[in-house]
Amino acid sequence: MSIITIARLEILISRRNMWVATSVLLMxxxxxxxxxxxxxxxxSLGVDPLVxxxxxxxxxxxxxxxxxxxxxxxxxxxxEAERGTLALNLTYPLSRAEILVxxxxxxxxxxxxxxxxxxxxxxxxxxxxxxxxxxxFAPLIRLFLxxxxxxxxxLGIGYTVSSLVRQPGVASGVAIVIWLVCVVLYDLGxxxxxxxxxxxxxxxxxxxxxxVANPADAxxxxxxxxxxxxxxxxxxxxxxxxxxxxxxxxxxxxWPILALFLALSAFARVKP
Amino acid sequence: xxxxxxxxxxKKYGDLETVRGISLTVQAGERVALLGHNGAGxxxxxxxxxxxxxxxxxxxxxxxxxxxxxxxxxSIGFLPESVAFHGxxxxxxxxxxxxxxxxxxxxxxxxxxxxxxxxxxxxRKIRTYSKGMRQRIGLxxxxxxxxxxxxxxxxxxxxxPILRHEFYDILEDLANSGTAVLLSSHALTELETRTDRIAIxxxxxxxxxxELSELRLSARLPIRVNVTTTPSQxxxxxxxxxxxxxxxxxxxxxxxxxxxxxMLGLITAFGEAIKDVEVMPGSLEELYRYYSAINPEEQ
Numbered sequence: 001m002s003i004i005t006i007a008r009l010e011i012l013i014s015r016r017n018m019w020v021a022t023s024v025l026l027m028x029x030x031x032x033x034x035x036x037x038x039x040x041x042x043x044s045l046g047v048d049p050l051v052x053x054x055x056x057x058x059x060x061x062x063x064x065x066x067x068x069x070x071x072x073x074x075x076x077x078x079x080e081a082e083r084g085t086l087a088l089n090l091t092y093p094l095s096r097a098e099i100l101v102x103x104x105x106x107x108x109x110x111x112x113x114x115x116x117x118x119x120x121x122x123x124x125x126x127x128x129x130x131x132x133x134x135x136x137f138a139p140l141i142r143l144f145l146x147x148x149x150x151x152x153x154x155l156g157i158g159y160t161v162s163s164l165v166r167q168p169g170v171a172s173g174v175a176i177v178i179w180l181v182c183v184v185l186y187d188l189g190x191x192x193x194x195x196x197x198x199x200x201x202x203x204x205x206x207x208x209x210x211x212v213a214n215p216a217d218a219x220x221x222x223x224x225x226x227x228x229x230x231x232x233x234x235x236x237x238x239x240x241x242x243x244x245x246x247x248x249x250x251x252x253x254x255w256p257i258l259a260l261f262l263a264l265s266a267f268a269r270v271k272p
Numbered sequence: 273x274x275x276x277x278x279x280x281x282x283k284k285y286g287d288l289e290t291v292r293g294i295s296l297t298v299q300a301g302e303r304v305a306l307l308g309h310n311g312a313g314x315x316x317x318x319x320x321x322x323x324x325x326x327x328x329x330x331x332x333x334x335x336x337x338x339x340x341x342x343x344x345x346x347s348i349g350f351l352p353e354s355v356a357f358h359g360x361x362x363x364x365x366x367x368x369x370x371x372x373x374x375x376x377x378x379x380x381x382x383x384x385x386x387x388x389x390x391x392x393x394x395x396r397k398i399r400t401y402s403k404g405m406r407q408r409i410g411l412x413x414x415x416x417x418x419x420x421x422x423x424x425x426x427x428x429x430x431x432x433p434i435l436r437h438e439f440y441d442i443l444e445d446l447a448n449s450g451t452a453v454l455l456s457s458h459a460l461t462e463l464e465t466r467t468d469r470i471a472i473x474x475x476x477x478x479x480x481x482x483e484l485s486e487l488r489l490s491a492r493l494p495i496r497v498n499v500t501t502t503p504s505q506x507x508x509x510x511x512x513x514x515x516x517x518x519x520x521x522x523x524x525x526x527x528x529x530x531x532x533x534x535m536l537g538l539i540t541a542f543g544e545a546i547k548d549v550e551v552m553p554g555s556l557e558e559l560y561r562y563y564s565a566i567n568p569e570e571q
Binding site: 001005006008017083085087088090091092094272 | 322375
């Protein structure tokens, strides 16, 4: 019951702070633009139009969903500590785990709403343009579910940072660095290692697992089919084949659990 | 059952001992004021009672339970020093939230808003509130669900004199309904008549813990007697009673509690020469200065 009470208040705060509107607007705007822009290649390649849209939306979501996740969560603990509301909240008869899970439920709902509206708009636009006949919805549902997993992982990472760093200003800086590393620098590092290895044992054995170890990459691999027009798809597709669907699923299920566990243990150590 | 028992509690941060062997009890319906300089250890003691800070040694029991346990937290109402809330919420939303966490009906939260005089501003965002209004929301949340123990850290800071008066009325009702109240304050004069017992802390130690009258007796602070005389008699009264002439027709005298009646007898013997007599016992401020000047190391 306390979890629901916390979640309810956090949703109210997210609405007031325009986080709900901002997240929904961001996701909707980008998915609609990408769905409409995805029109061009469809005719010549004869690919399922929704698959084209999903490839583009996936590439974008790799950047956007971790960013929204971190933006929603970096302030959760550090903000309360700075405002001075944390000590009072901790004197109420509920555990720290209940507080954190309540916040998570609220932020996860905001994220789920934004992704759901974005993808629903994309589906509606595609059906409106091409009709229902040739469209497969399974990849869309997969994109939705994996987006939630990716978002949950970064919410957990955000709470961990927020608990370890007491000032929201510093927490936001650390969150941006983590975002940059996960969605940009990590891949660049791996590409550098690939080039250095020149197709050796690292490329064949270690690299595929290192790739899926990053939830953002696991998300990309699981959602972009090998036939996609994405530039990276051939490399990633080959790597994906080694670690397989199993590796990607372990990463996308394991990261949210691990991140929330880390957040709980970091929050347990916070002195009000 | 004694509501709060603090027994020989100490708190160390590395080599620094901020609370040293403190013992204190607060019974149901009792109002105890905790006095001390900044850094005397009052807030640390409250945090230990709340279970927010672990004890280094000693023991604390809230209704027989360990501090921080669900039962203990459920029976405490806490008002922190400089209380803060999320500015995007209205006072009513914030209080309803706390009511739900304490499993108290939101209607009783609305009644409390009325009680602290905030019903008119209840639907405004907290960021528009003055410090006094935030303090009143803080007080309202501390009163939710009629707590068995109210811990109030500097509760009247930011309140104007009228609100302070109302605050102590609310506190009196609370104590009358059986709540044990422990409050810390710097506003000494207002505590004199509105609390049952005074506990004075300094450098992490408890220097005094008793009713005000008992503290006065044991401190043996002089009682001041101001005598107003007719202009021509002031010098004679001052000389014969051994006092100090202040202005044209006033004489200031001091005596101990047990000499007071005899002194009044001597004054009235002057008959027509005396216009008025004012007797002032040592104020709480003087008592506080007396007790806090005691060096805890020498005790």
